[in-house]
Amino acid sequence: MSGKIMENELNTIPPHVFTEYKYGFVTPMETDEAPMGLDESTVRFISAKKNEPEWMLNWRLKAFRHWLTIKDKEPQWANIKYDSIDYQDIIYYSSPKQKIAPGSLDEIDPELRRTFEKLGISLDEQKRLTGVAVDVVMDSVSIATTFKDQLKEQGIIFCSISEAIREHPELVQEYLGSVVPITDNFFATLNSAVFSDGSFCYIPKGVRCPMELSTYFRINAENTGQFERTLIIADEGSYVSYLEGCTAPMRDENQLHAAVVELITMKDAEIKYSTVQNWYPGDKEGKGGIYNFVTKRGICKGDNSKISWTQVETGSSITWKYPSVILKGDNTTGEFYSVAVTNNHQQADTGTKMMHLGKNTKSRIVSKGISAGFSNNSYRGLVHVSRNAYNARNFSQCDSLLLGDKCGAHTFPYIEVKNNSAIVEHEATTSKIGEDQLFYCNQRGIDTETAVALIINGFAKEVMNQLPMEFAVEAQKLLAISLEGSVG
Amino acid sequence: MENIDNIYEQLDKELSMNGADNLREIRRGALEKFRRTGIPTTRHEEWKYTRVSSLFNKQLNLPVSGADLPFTREDLDALRLPGQAEANELVFINGLYSAAFSVIRSSGIEIVPLAIAAENEYAPIVKAHLGHSSKYHEDGLHALNTAWLRDGAFVSVKKSAVPEHPLYIINIADARKQHQFLQPRCLIHLAARAVLQVIDNNITIGNVDCLTSQVVEAVVEEAAFLEYYKLQHDAPNSSIVSTTHIRHVGKSNSHVVTISLDGKLVRNNLNIVLDAEHCESHMYGLYMPKGDDHIDNHTLVDNVKPHCFSNELYKGVMSDRSTGVFNGKIFVRQQAQKTNAYQSNKNILLSPEASVNTKPQLEIFADDVKCSHGCTIGQLDEDGIFYLRSRGISEDMARSLLLHGFATDILEQIKPLALRNYMEELINHRLELKEYEY
Numbered sequence: 001m002s003g004k005i006m007e008n009e010l011n012t013i014p015p016h017v018f019t020e021y022k023y024g025f026v027t028p029m030e031t032d033e034a035p036m037g038l039d040e041s042t043v044r045f046i047s048a049k050k051n052e053p054e055w056m057l058n059w060r061l062k063a064f065r066h067w068l069t070i071k072d073k074e075p076q077w078a079n080i081k082y083d084s085i086d087y088q089d090i091i092y093y094s095s096p097k098q099k100i101a102p103g104s105l106d107e108i109d110p111e112l113r114r115t116f117e118k119l120g121i122s123l124d125e126q127k128r129l130t131g132v133a134v135d136v137v138m139d140s141v142s143i144a145t146t147f148k149d150q151l152k153e154q155g156i157i158f159c160s161i162s163e164a165i166r167e168h169p170e171l172v173q174e175y176l177g178s179v180v181p182i183t184d185n186f187f188a189t190l191n192s193a194v195f196s197d198g199s200f201c202y203i204p205k206g207v208r209c210p211m212e213l214s215t216y217f218r219i220n221a222e223n224t225g226q227f228e229r230t231l232i233i234a235d236e237g238s239y240v241s242y243l244e245g246c247t248a249p250m251r252d253e254n255q256l257h258a259a260v261v262e263l264i265t266m267k268d269a270e271i272k273y274s275t276v277q278n279w280y281p282g283d284k285e286g287k288g289g290i291y292n293f294v295t296k297r298g299i300c301k302g303d304n305s306k307i308s309w310t311q312v313e314t315g316s317s318i319t320w321k322y323p324s325v326i327l328k329g330d331n332t333t334g335e336f337y338s339v340a341v342t343n344n345h346q347q348a349d350t351g352t353k354m355m356h357l358g359k360n361t362k363s364r365i366v367s368k369g370i371s372a373g374f375s376n377n378s379y380r381g382l383v384h385v386s387r388n389a390y391n392a393r394n395f396s397q398c399d400s401l402l403l404g405d406k407c408g409a410h411t412f413p414y415i416e417v418k419n420n421s422a423i424v425e426h427e428a429t430t431s432k433i434g435e436d437q438l439f440y441c442n443q444r445g446i447d448t449e450t451a452v453a454l455i456i457n458g459f460a461k462e463v464m465n466q467l468p469m470e471f472a473v474e475a476q477k478l479l480a481i482s483l484e485g486s487v488g
Numbered sequence: 489m490e491n492i493d494n495i496y497e498q499l500d501k502e503l504s505m506n507g508a509d510n511l512r513e514i515r516r517g518a519l520e521k522f523r524r525t526g527i528p529t530t531r532h533e534e535w536k537y538t539r540v541s542s543l544f545n546k547q548l549n550l551p552v553s554g555a556d557l558p559f560t561r562e563d564l565d566a567l568r569l570p571g572q573a574e575a576n577e578l579v580f581i582n583g584l585y586s587a588a589f590s591v592i593r594s595s596g597i598e599i600v601p602l603a604i605a606a607e608n609e610y611a612p613i614v615k616a617h618l619g620h621s622s623k624y625h626e627d628g629l630h631a632l633n634t635a636w637l638r639d640g641a642f643v644s645v646k647k648s649a650v651p652e653h654p655l656y657i658i659n660i661a662d663a664r665k666q667h668q669f670l671q672p673r674c675l676i677h678l679a680a681r682a683v684l685q686v687i688d689n690n691i692t693i694g695n696v697d698c699l700t701s702q703v704v705e706a707v708v709e710e711a712a713f714l715e716y717y718k719l720q721h722d723a724p725n726s727s728i729v730s731t732t733h734i735r736h737v738g739k740s741n742s743h744v745v746t747i748s749l750d751g752k753l754v755r756n757n758l759n760i761v762l763d764a765e766h767c768e769s770h771m772y773g774l775y776m777p778k779g780d781d782h783i784d785n786h787t788l789v790d791n792v793k794p795h796c797f798s799n800e801l802y803k804g805v806m807s808d809r810s811t812g813v814f815n816g817k818i819f820v821r822q823q824a825q826k827t828n829a830y831q832s833n834k835n836i837l838l839s840p841e842a843s844v845n846t847k848p849q850l851e852i853f854a855d856d857v858k859c860s861h862g863c864t865i866g867q868l869d870e871d872g873i874f875y876l877r878s879r880g881i882s883e884d885m886a887r888s889l890l891l892h893g894f895a896t897d898i899l900e901q902i903k904p905l906a907l908r909n910y911m912e913e914l915i916n917h918r919l920e921l922k923e924y925e926y
Contacts (some may be wrong), residue, residue, distance in 0.1 A: 077533070387840075402855035405822060410851045417844050417865045420837035424865040428848065432855045 034093035040064060043193050046093045050162045050196075053169060063182040063192030074186050078349040079378040079410055080318050082254070082291065090256060092194045092227070151209075157202040158213055161229050164200035171202055175233055179262040179297045179326070187258040187293040187320075191227045195260065198228035203238035203269070212468055214243040230261040234269035236302065241272040243471055254282075254317060258293045267302030267329070272310070274467050276475050279315035281482075286345025286374070289317025296323035300332035300358075308335040309352065310466040312475040314482040317346055322380065324353035327361035327389075334363040337463040339475075341482045342375030342407070351381035351398075351412075356389040356422070365396035368460050371407035372483055378410040385422040392422040400430040401459055403452070403483065453480045491544050496523060498550075499635055510606040511637060514619045518634035525628040532627060537813045537845045538755050538784045540629065543699050543727055548669035551582035553639050557589075558582075558662045559693075564589060567660075567691050569719075570906040575653035581660050583670030583700070584639035596649025597684070602640035602675060610642060613677050617707045621733035624759050624788060629729055633671045633703045640673035645682040645712075654685035654715075654904060659702065663725060664694030674704045678712040680738065685715040687907060692726035697752070702730040710738025710764075717902060718756065720748040721914060724779070727753040734760050736767040745901050747911055748775040748783045749918065755784040762789065762796040762824075773802035774898035776918065777810035777842075784813035791824040791854075800831040803898055805891060806842035814846040816861065822853040831861040836868060836894065888919040 182192040282289025298307040309323035325334030336352035354363035371377040400409035441451035528535040579589035804812040848861040876886035902908040
């Protein structure tokens with residue numbers, strides 16, 4: 001029996017063929033770009049490109065003007081080191097050149113389709129086999145959204161945010177910036193001014209979204225920054241599971257990715273948001289790679305609603321990301337499951353914030369950090385129980401695994417409790433893979449590298465189990481690949 | 489912040505005067521740091537939950553060396569802790585070492601004014617260890633203590649000496665007329681194989697608000713053993729910011745217990761620097777703020793060398809409108825392989841208006857380590873109360889008993905029996921007087 005389980009476990013670990021970043025290709029494609037640099041005209045340019053209404057332009061300008069007042073105050077508190085970013089040296093808008101908006105998948109540039117086939121998301125195949133609706137964002141703009149019509153029948157809106165601004169202005173106006181206001185933080189403000197595209201999703205009352213919704217982000221063009229914006233609204237009693245994946249080509253210089261994701265759940269609704277982040281992490285010497293500065297936040301607005309974040313972070317040279325939940329309604333639940341892997345010279349400062357405001361709110365945090373090479377991996381989290389949040393309950397666990405003696409693992413959990421009916425628990429451990437565990441495996445004929453992969457899979461399993469099926473397999477492979485060559 | 493500017497100018501003038509002594513350089517450096525950093529605000533990460541800047545809003549009186557002593561021997565005798573009369577006493581009056589009131593009753597232990605120790609045969613030790621703690625404190629308050637440094641004390645425990653009685657460090661503040669700003673400073677040196685028990689206590693006399701900024705640095709050499717008991721049971725008008733910095737420079741042990749029961753604002757920084765292999769340190773803390781008290785414990789364990797062990801248990805009971813803060817840092821440097829470091833923090837909130845902010849923090853750069861921290865915030869166990877109630881014990885009594893049990897874990901770490909019984913009495917007194925409202 002146990003032998004069978006073991007075999008299955010081993011099958012999920014791929015042969016170690018990919019030592020390099022396998023998504024590091026560039027697609028030669030003509031692009032439509034904004035002039036390099038950032039000033040008011042860049043914001044106007046992006047807005048005009050997208051045929052945006054007046055209110056949207058004003059919203060962006062408001063954010064941009066605020067950004068000007070804080071542009072010298074980049075946040076310094078995170079446990080990461082990098083050369084300061086020159087915001088004038090970035091192209092803020094880049095779109096694959098295309099004459100007309102595609103009406104169906106067949107009209108998409110064949111070069112572009114090949115790109116996505118290489119990435120393993122053949123749009124046709126997706127459509128036929130997996131039943132996952134995909135919105136693909138390349139560089140700055142949304143390329144294709146599949147399964148739109150099927151979703152429409154149920155009243156679900158799943159489209160690019162630019163389209164939503166044009167087609168559903170009432171929803172966007174009401175909710176955009178309601179969770180992450182434009183003054184929230186440095187990168188969120190920047191994103192609000194220059195975001196170029198992203199996904200929008202609205203699930204109407206009582207609808208259970210019949211398929212996984214998915215966005216695929218790809219940075220292709222050189223010197224560009226990607227600023228996407230995602231807004232998901234789950235109306236009363238609805239449910240949606242949303243996946244997000246990301247890759248980028250290998251380049252020597254660092255590229256900036258500053259996204260904002262906002263989730264809103266009404267009464268009895270639930271959103272499950274999963275991310276597998278595999279931006280280019282830089283090479284072995286730490287050259288290049290994506291700077292991933294992301295603001296993700298959800299609000300459980302209505303009673304009994306639930307938001308769950310699951311993330312597998314293997315890419316990016318710097319990850320700065322704190323998916324949070326504001327538990328505003330009574331009996332609401334927030335969850336955060338994370339596996340963050342850093343190797344070579346990667347740096348990750350990631351975690352979550354759980355803000356307990358309503359009564360009987362619950363939150364659960366499970367964070368697993370794995371560091372190897374010269375990398376640094378930090379967990380930074382906040383659990384806040386406000387004065388009126390009666391019977392709040394939180395459990396947090398953050399474990400770190402160290403592979404090698406040149407890497408670091410850090411935990412910065414903040415716990416603030418202002419209500420005496422709260423029960424808050426936090427525990428953390430840091431250790432390396434036990435010699436005895438390795439010996440046990442070796443003894444049974446499992447070589448060290450496979451044994452390490454096996455142990456890591458076990459270590460991360462609690463989080464991996466939260467991922468939807470399609471992603472879980474992919475994520476496990478990613479784990480093994482990211483750590484390739486770091487043990488032995 | 490007019491007061492702060494005055495203090496700076498006064499010190500700047502003093503340090504610019506002619507004459508040189510071995511302490512001048514370190515004081516000058518600290519004064520510059522103070523000018524650069526100032527009094528920490530809540531924007532300072534280490535002071536996020538504790539606001540000290542408002543304590544400097546009033547005119548503070550800095551004590552003058554050589555002034556007439558405001559108390560008599562008899563005044564102080566009345567304030568002695570159990571066991572103190574037979575033991576060694578190191579007395580600070582308004583932050584200044586008082587040779588007149590300090591008594592050594594055991595052999596192998598000596599107290600020398602810090603300014604003299606910096607010039608005589610102790611000079612190399614003073615030079616090597618005085619101000620070591622400043623590396624761990626990037627704030628002006630700590631720097632100011634060093635910059636102001638005068639009438640500090642140096643305690644030396646000779647090689648292999650095991651004094652039969654503890655050393656009581658008694659800080660007395662005269663808060664009868666003026667707002668005092670006290671900055672006692674002490675350096676303790678335990679030579680190889682020496683053993684010392686220290687009991688540190690603050691006493692404020694009078695009702696005017698006063699602020700103490702205390703720094704105690706201790707150096708523990710090969711095979712020495714330091715026990716440090718900090719007792720905070722002071723008047724409601726007294727605020728204290730206290731740094732205890734213990735540096736292990738040889739294979740050695742330490743055992744630290746901090747009990748904070750009263751005080752308007754209490755901030756304890758406890759630093760343990762494990763700067764030699766095979767060191768072991770145990771830290772225990774109990775904080776029970778009430779009323780509007782604010783008690784903040786910051787602990788830091790810096791594992792510099794391999795094969796060290798540290799264990800930490802802090803427990804808090806917050807009642808009324810009080811606030812408890814705990815921050816426990818564990819650093820493991822890259823070469824500190826085979827480190828074992830454990831930390832646990834448990835809190836009970838008794839009233840709807842009490843709050844607690846806790847931040848256990850691990851920063852680990854070595855891979856062959858075992859580190860863990862745990863932290864809980866909750867209430868008294870309802871099952872436990874029911875169990876006692878079903879045996880005819882009143883609800884209030886049941887709660888008191890459970891809290892007593894909660895506190896006992898820490899109390900039993902106090903090894904001098906007289907002190908332990910005294911502390912237990914204080915806590916029992918507190919628990920029985922209090923009627924908790926639910």
